[in-house]
Amino acid sequence: MTQRVNKITNWFTGTGKQLMGVFGISTNKTTEKVEITTTTTTVDYSGKTVVQLKTIAKERGFKGYSSLKKAALIELLIN
Numbered sequence: 001m002t003q004r005v006n007k008i009t010n011w012f013t014g015t016g017k018q019l020m021g022v023f024g025i026s027t028n029k030t031t032e033k034v035e036i037t038t039t040t041t042t043v044d045y046s047g048k049t050v051v052q053l054k055t056i057a058k059e060r061g062f063k064g065y066s067s068l069k070k071a072a073l074i075e076l077l078i079n
Contacts, residue, residue, distance in 0.1 A: 043077075045073075045074045045077055045078070046074065050069075050070050050073065053070065053073040053074065053077065054066065054073065056077060057073060057076060057077060060077070062076060
């Protein structure tokens with residue numbers, strides 16, 4: 001890899017900063033403040049049947065849900 005980098009640097013006549021830009025590497029030393037907000041939606045599973053709850057568990061990729069009762073299924077889906 002070092003040999004490849006040397007060939008590229010010999011080929012490229014720009015500044016180091018320009019070379020880093022060619023590879024998509026940022027040389028900016030500034031930092032950005034990023035604000036992340038999350039929202040949670042509460043779903044009321046109590047009105048669903050056991051079959052519906054098992055379908056939801058299957059769609060979400062849970063394992064071991066087939067023998068669970070309704071309350072345990074709801075707990076699994078909430079957490």
